[in-house]
Amino acid sequence: SARQREGEQRRAQRAxxxxxxxxxxxxxxxHGEPFHFADQxxxxxxxxxxxxxxxxATRKLRLATWEKRYYIVSAQTAEKIGQRDPSHLVALPSGGEIRDPAYTEFEVPDDLVW
Structure with a gap:
């Protein structure tokens, strides 16, 4: 019966x-500009x-996956998903930080940040 309860909890969590x-x-x-990302x-x-x-690019939106399809969700929704099962979220690079002070005034386009 414990396994049955675990199975029910997993099904409820997936739902x-x-x-x-x-x-x-x-x-x-x-149609639009492609946003490139890496997953698995x-x-x-x-x-x-x-x-x-x-x-x-600013992490106000995140990528989530469900049944091999990708969806864009808000950061708040992504946090709720992550609490249940973080494997449904696609990790985006932190990117954009510039380590060399000589280049701080130049902006890196977000499609080049991986």
Whole structure:
């Protein structure tokens, strides 16, 4: 009966994650500039507009995965997903920090930061 309860808890947790991702996913444009990211050793891209790109670059938006599809969700939703199962979140690089003081005045485009 303990295994049965564990199975029920896992199913309930998966249902919560599914609902969080599907209910709170940002609407993605069908065409746009590609946003490149790496997941499980593969380089992938999603079409995004300027608002989504800016949100992903500043970590106000995050990438979540459900059944081999990628969704853009808010940071608050990503935090809730991470509390349940962080394997459904795609780790984005921290990027953008400049270590050499001579280059601090030059901005690095977010599509070059990996």
């Amino acid at each position: 919560e994650i599914r609902q969080l991702i599907l209910d709170h996913a940002e609407k993605r444009p069908s 050793g593969r380089v992938l891209s999603l079409p995004v507009d300027a608002r989504l790109r800016r949100g992903l």
